[in-house]
Amino acid sequence: MLSVDDLTMIYGDRILFRGVTLHFSTRRRYGLVGANGAGKTTFLKILKGTVEPSGGTVNIPKEARLGMLDQDYSPFENVPILDLVMMGDKELWSLLKKKEKLLAQEKVDPEVLSEIEEQLTLKGGYRAHAKGAQLLSGLGIPSERQSAPLSTLSGGYKLRVLLAQVLFIEPEILLLDEPTNYLDLFSIRWLERYLIDYPGTLILSSHDRLFLNQVCQEIIDLDYGEMRRYVGNFDHFIQQKEKNVLVKEAELKSLSKRKKEIQRFIDRFKAKATKARQASSRERMIEKLEEEEKGHLLLPSSRQYPHFHFTSIRPPAQRALRVKGISKAFGEHAVLNNISFEVGRFEKVALVGPNGVGKSTLLEILTDHIKGDEGTALWGSHARYGYFPQNFRRLLNMEETLYDWLSKRSKGIPEQKVRQALGKMLFDEHAVRKKVSALSGGEGARLVFVDLMLAEHNCLVLDEPTNHLDMESVEALIAALKEYSGTLIMVSHNRYFISKISERIIELTPGEITDFQGGYEDFVKEHERDYLKEEVKEKKEIYHEKKEHRKERNRLKREIERLENEIAKTESEIEKVNETLATPGFYEKKPPIKQQEVINQKDKLEKKRENALNQWEAKIEEFDSNY
Secondary structure, eight states: OEEEEEEEEEETTEEEEEEEEEEEOTTOEEEEEOOTTSSHHHHHHHHHTSSOOSEEEEEOOTTOOEEEEOOOOGGGTTSBHHHHHHTTSHHHHHHHHHHHHHHTSSSOOHHHHHHHHHHHHHTTGGGHHHHHHHHHHHTTOOGGGTTSBGGGSOHHHHHHHHHHHHHHTOOSEEEEESTTTTOOHHHHHHHHHHHHTOOSEEEEEOSOHHHHHHHOSEEEEEETTEEEEEESOHHHHHHHHHHHHHHHHHHHHHHHHHHHHHHHHHHHHTTOGGGHHHHHHHHHHHHHHHHHHHHHOOOOOSOOOOOOOOOBOSOOOSEEEEEEEEEEEETTEEEEEEEEEEEETTOEEEEEOOTTSSHHHHHHHHTTSSOOSEEEEEEOTTOOEEEEOSSGGGGOOTTSBHHHHHHHHTTTSOHHHHHHHHHHTTOOTTGGGSBGGGOOHHHHHHHHHHHHHHSOBSEEEEESTTTTOOHHHHHHHHHHHHHOOSEEEEEOSOHHHHHHHOSEEEEEETTEEEEEESOHHHHHHHHHHHHHHHHHHHHHHHHOOOHHHHHHHHHHHHHHHHHHHHHHHHHHHHHHHHHHHTSTTHHHHSOHHHHHHHHHHHHHHHHHHHHHHHHHHHHHHHHHHHO
């Protein structure tokens, strides 16, 4: 359905990607991965048509509807929720507003009204409210809240509204850019299950490796200035990519060795008349080898690993923090209610819970940025905390350079140490002279972490620290926090991040608190059943499916995926046989019996592919007719 041909994107002298040719199938889910700044968002915008590529073409059938999830809900805070969903269909929304404006006039032109109503009928306008309301209800936003402005919802539910807006147009192609940002752990699990059932072509960009593993059937890797496709989930991609790089490096090493051997012959004999012809022939061989090398060359990888390092000063007392009876309300909306717990020194604690339950508010209270209505938060003697807030940009002065901002916050620290810390976080001499306003989200987060690395503390309080970090930065941060000898209190929606670090889980839910001594994976095992009850109930309300019906559907989906993988593998084998047949001198040099063996192999593979295609078509037809 969707394809790109020879697609290239260049900014100035920087190549994001070049010569990309890819085909995206229906009923397939693709994960787009790469470092911050590699060009993932740019690629999605090119597919949507909002950014022009430097070269190449994007091929989308004219009748195909394409939807892209917008993460920025700030312009719509005062828009009623249901209206915002219907605004997804721009033509329909325009007609509805025209009719509303016309009916508000004292004298209504019946011909104009009749024409608008005819167009609305054709567009399904009279079902729009019911359709939008049904989508929102399925996404967990009840009808009584759908007329309220978007600002009444928490961040995770605002994202659900924007997703409903995209789904309102029933797109055959769905593009998602970092959809898990600002979603709580349970919302992410809901989104995973929704996307696994998505019937169209899904392309999503994400830094959440567990999310990619759960949802994606193929990975598109953006690195080395190229985009390469890998069948399988993210873990399989990592293994395969490492093998591919090793193979390329070995091939380059072999080519380099052959060139040196030939060059030694040329240097030794080119002056001798009797060897001149052979030397000239070998020079042409070197030229061919150099051409072959170009096909194996690796451009510099866009993936870079920063080096986080947090030094803990003298540890606090046995009890690093005591929280007793904290409550907080904003107007009539109670966020925290009588929260109490203690944190011992050296503990690594993760606060989890649904969006809007007050996790970030609690951290703001603990760090004296807002005051609770009731209760106290007492840090132990000798406790000194460093804080990474979710809205870390509030710490930055956009008009200063990186170095000037950091120097003011690091008074008394030698300049060399400041520059070394910036270098460890991938800021070179050119970057430190940039204005803070020019930084991307990931760069801004890394700058705030430099400040934390230079500060003196024995407790770290981190609120969604991975939101803007790429996978390489997340891995480096995990390694540093595992070695950190101080106390750690964190909030994060990144399950992989939490599962690698946390040793204790404190769950906040409306009306109660659960204190679990153990890691995140053990916590999920113990509490999975309760949460799944709600999610299964929600899915039943949406799809009205019985258990056996779902099992049969999932069996068909697995069989379709197996056949697709078998077809792709067989086509790859046929391509290799075709390359053998096209080798210069194949028919002249190979004995007839060997030629026939290769031709028989090709016939056998083509029959295998045809059989798999017939099975695939039958399964697709069965799936479409029943589901």
